[in-house]
Amino acid sequence: MAFDPAPSRRRGPRLPHGRAADLALAGAVLTVVVLGSVQSFRGEHERSGLVLVLAAPLLVMSCGVLYFRRRHPVAVGWTVLVLTGTYYSLHFDGPLMIALIVALYTVAATGRMRAAVALVSVVVFGVGTVSVLGSKDLTGIAVFLLSGWLVAVVALGFVRYSRLAHAREVERRAATEERLRIARELHDVIGHHISLINVQAGAALHRLRKDPSSAAAQSEEALAAVKDSSKVALRELRATLGVLRQADEAAPLAPTGGLARLAELVRAAERAGLAVRTQTEGAERPLSTEVDLAAYRVTQESLTNVARHAHATAVTVRLRYGDRDLLVEVENDGNGTAAHGDTGTTAPSTGSGLRGMRERARALGGELTAGPRPGGGFAVQARIPYGPCVPGRPDGPQVPRENGAGRQP
Missing domain, CATH: 1.20.1480 (hypothetical protein mp506/mpn330, domain 1)
Structure with a gap:
């Protein structure tokens, strides 16, 4: 029983x-x-x-x-x-x-x-x-006491009304923040792969129109990349929707985003025609889920913007583990004055990519800057504090370690 x-x-x-x-x-x-x-x-x-x-x-x-x-x-x-x-x-x-x-x-x-x-x-x-x-x-005293009681009753009622109104406002703000968080997550999860599909499909179509006889092999490679990207996008979409529905599953359909999956981002960017180099500086340390996910999403969105807007050929992804925060830098050699769409200029824009990255960084007490590089190209730099819940260890000497293109740091 x-x-x-x-x-x-x-x-x-x-x-x-x-x-x-x-x-x-x-x-x-x-x-x-x-x-x-x-x-x-x-x-x-x-x-x-x-x-x-x-x-x-x-x-x-x-x-x-x-x-x-x-x-x-x-x-x-x-x-x-x-x-x-x-x-x-x-x-x-x-x-x-x-x-x-x-x-x-x-x-x-x-x-x-x-x-x-x-x-x-x-x-x-x-x-x-x-x-x-x-x-x-x-008597006059009785009228005075009665007036005081009535005023007190009105005051108590107004306090009750104010508390309920405040609770409703807090609930409304929480719902709004949750909708924004979900929208940002879906944008980051789906937008990256859809952007790569768009770039790869556009490149294959351009080759076919330019020289149909000799572009078969290159088009086949681009279409294979489109297939892989669409498969990953569908898998991550299902995983995200499963979390939103709180579905009881033995295991998620896709692993949670984090720097452990950086190599996947690099390979996807390389399939879009970019030469990606990764660097790690400082002693690596365990990161909280929030910091790990934020660093991953900033890198993902930055690579997406490079593939879509920058007209670049080379990208450098740099991770710097400091004493108190993680610095994520993504630099490219593209057109810094017109690159990145919503993240490529210092003027205000209506895009959601840069805004979403900044919201992620600020939510964790960090900051994000983006703009043209002095020597040409474009750079995105996000500084994300580790937070008190992350068990850290002393950093070693700041000796850069470079990995080859497509290798995970």
């Missing part, structure tokens, strides 16, 4: 909610008011039967209308005010003011502050008028 780790959690009483909660509140207020008003109906003052017949329905309606307080807070507030005022004008006592306080709190808690202030003003003005006209039961 299976053991239930928390049986009492499901068996515990559940508080009413929605319309059931409104009905329960109206019933509770009515019960308290009726019990507190019994003595008033049995009072020493002689009252006609008509007055008694009118007082009981006023009392019941003042509490019963609270059932509609959340759907029509302002209307309920004014209704309770009129019924309560009429009840007390018949010289009945009792805690019927509780119904008015509940209605007033609801008006303020739903953000109708003008209506709440108007209700308080009418109550204070009416009670003050009765006091001035010589009522023995309402």
Whole structure:
């Protein structure tokens, strides 16, 4: 027999909610008011039967209308005010003011502050008028205390409204940030491979049009690269969608992006006609998942932009492991003044590649710069802090180690 780790959690009483909660509140207020008003109906003052017949329905309606307080807070507030005022004008006592306080709190808690202030003003003005006209039961001190209580109720309702509004705003911002993160991830995952497919297909088409008889072998190689890139893009798309759906799988369809897959990026860039050289400086150290993924995505997007826009032939990818941060540099020998589309000029642009890379770096407390190199070409440089959760070790001497084109550092 299976053991239930928390049986009492499901068996515990559940508080009413929605319309059931409104009905329960109206019933509770009515019960308290009726019990507190019994003595008033049995009072020493002689009252006609008509007055008694009118007082009981006023009392019941003042509490019963609270059932509609959340759907029509302002209307309920004014209704309770009129019924309560009429009840007390018949010289009945009792805690019927509780119904008015509940209605007033609801008006303020739903953000109708003008209506709440108007209700308080009418109550204070009416009670003050009765006091001035010589009522023995309402002194100036009583009016002052009543005003303070009503203002406190409105203040509590407004605090409730502000807290709920803040919670909704935080939730909305979190949802927006999550959508942006997903959009950035899909852009980085799919955009890289689609861009390479576009470049390779365009090159094959150009060769076929230029010299159909001698371009067969080169076109076949380009089409094979297109096939490989599309296969990887489809695999990574499925893996990303699987994570978004939180699918229960024995293993992901594709490994998580990281610098361990840098060699794959290099090979893909080489198939697009680029000569890629990788360099590693400093003592390598284990990276957190966030830092590893950010460095990988910055390199991926930079290589994508080089293949699409830079008209370059050679690219250098450099990783520098410092004391506190990782420096990722991607340099090319292309046209630095018009390269990279959305990342190739210092002027503002509407592209999402550079913006996405900068967002990744800034999210981890780093920074990213991109622009033409003084000697020609274009460079992207991202500095990403390791963070306190990364177990580091002292860096060795800064001796560059170069790998051949296509070799992983």
